[in-house]
Amino acid sequence: MIETDILIIGAGPCGLFxxxxxxxxxxxxxxxxxxPQPGGQLSEIYPKKPIYDIPGIPEILAGDLVTDLMExxxxxxxxxxxxxxxxxxxxxxxxxxxxxxxxxxxHIAPVIAIAGGLGCFEPRKPPIPNIxxxxxxxxxxxxxxxxxxxxKKIVIAGGGDSALDWTIFLAEVASEITLxxxxxxxxxxxxxxEKVMQLAENGRIQLLTEAQIVGVNxxxxxxxxxxxxxxxxxxxxxxxxxxxxxxxxxxxxxxxEWGLNIDKNAIEVDTFDYRTNIEGIYAIxxxxxxxxxxxxxxxxxxxxxxxxxxxWKKLNPDKKLTLKYTTVQGVNGFEE
Amino acid sequence: xxxxxxxxxxxxxxxxxxxxxxxxxLMELCKAGELPVQGTCGGMALCxxxxxxxxxxxxxxxxxxxxxxxxxxxxxxxxxxxxxxQIKLEEKIDGLVVRLAPEAE
Numbered sequence: 001m002i003e004t005d006i007l008i009i010g011a012g013p014c015g016l017f018x019x020x021x022x023x024x025x026x027x028x029x030x031x032x033x034x035x036p037q038p039g040g041q042l043s044e045i046y047p048k049k050p051i052y053d054i055p056g057i058p059e060i061l062a063g064d065l066v067t068d069l070m071e072x073x074x075x076x077x078x079x080x081x082x083x084x085x086x087x088x089x090x091x092x093x094x095x096x097x098x099x100x101x102x103x104x105x106x107h108i109a110p111v112i113a114i115a116g117g118l119g120c121f122e123p124r125k126p127p128i129p130n131i132x133x134x135x136x137x138x139x140x141x142x143x144x145x146x147x148x149x150x151x152k153k154i155v156i157a158g159g160g161d162s163a164l165d166w167t168i169f170l171a172e173v174a175s176e177i178t179l180x181x182x183x184x185x186x187x188x189x190x191x192x193x194e195k196v197m198q199l200a201e202n203g204r205i206q207l208l209t210e211a212q213i214v215g216v217n218x219x220x221x222x223x224x225x226x227x228x229x230x231x232x233x234x235x236x237x238x239x240x241x242x243x244x245x246x247x248x249x250x251x252x253x254x255x256x257e258w259g260l261n262i263d264k265n266a267i268e269v270d271t272f273d274y275r276t277n278i279e280g281i282y283a284i285x286x287x288x289x290x291x292x293x294x295x296x297x298x299x300x301x302x303x304x305x306x307x308x309x310x311x312w313k314k315l316n317p318d319k320k321l322t323l324k325y326t327t328v329q330g331v332n333g334f335e336e
Numbered sequence: 337x338x339x340x341x342x343x344x345x346x347x348x349x350x351x352x353x354x355x356x357x358x359x360x361x362l363m364e365l366c367k368a369g370e371l372p373v374q375g376t377c378g379g380m381a382l383c384x385x386x387x388x389x390x391x392x393x394x395x396x397x398x399x400x401x402x403x404x405x406x407x408x409x410x411x412x413x414x415x416x417x418x419x420x421x422q423i424k425l426e427e428k429i430d431g432l433v434v435r436l437a438p439e440a441e
Contacts, residue, residue, distance in 0.1 A: 045382050118376060127411045127440050159408040182413055187405035212413075247409040249383065249440075250376065295378075 004030040007109035012040025014285030014300030015115035016069040021308040023076030030079035034120035039066035075333025111311040116287040118250035138222025139242045149174045158245035164192040178206040273310030282307045338430035354425045362420035379421040384410035386420035387437035411440045
């Protein structure tokens, strides 16, 4: 069980900066994120894109901003639960919240800051009507254990690095691999593309371009997929596994189930301190909405700062907080 | 001003007037017109929520590699598929007709 002062759901830029502001007023933080690394969209979607509107920084790559934020919050020793999705929030007897992830990790905190951005990143699922019937019964969106495919027939769909890399890796493991991609060209690292082309030439894999999977069939478990080729039309292909690799996209997910006021996939907050309708739960950054809301990192930083002040007052009802400038006080981190 | 016709996912037609001097793209126009286009990534060709089909005969600038790469991760992709955020609103696309692609789950 993990206990902390402010439990932050979402380790994007806004969640990370919350740790800094909380640290300045001696509050400890712990972050939960569904992705395996901190940074949210900045790390997952656009690490190599430059950002030009961080005050005082003319230009910075999104990935570098995350690195710098991690450096900035280091003195405050935040805890991380990464690669786990927050499933439930409930109030316990002492007034604090109990937050449990999909892997059963339990977190207890008196204040929760939801900095969930667009929601949690989940694999994109092809829009095949009965696809969910075969999930974990032959269809996997994430490869957890490559040994599952030993001496099996598999079909992989997608054209990015993960589709290419897994095709190359599993060529040694599976008995038969078919890679299906919608066009002739592949994105992804040039040497991976070349390797895949070689494997196809040598007959180690079957490469089907200008084609996509349009159907899945089976009885209790996957038996075959329907491949539609641009020119030759539809064909059935018997397979043990189908692995669609189309990247990740954000979903609001369980956040919608926590009793918060939601408007168009965003949590309604009071701009006084970004509180939600549940006392003790705040929402900051892209996940919240209010009149005049702008989804900008710099606005998220501002929201985080005001939210922390409010959280401090909630935790110290009899004390008065005076603003101390970092230019005067410096940054006094936690010993351990 | 130019006029763009957008056919939504219910088949309803919307005629949208668009300025050409504000450096706007089709995704932004759809959002401003309150059509159900999310534009999650903000116009970086990094999601596919503005995926649409070009239904008129306009000659558009070819899709960039970034756009093609993103379309790889989209679904219901056809030969006339484009990402709305990569279509700049300019004089030469006056009268363009587009249809919104179905939303993937």
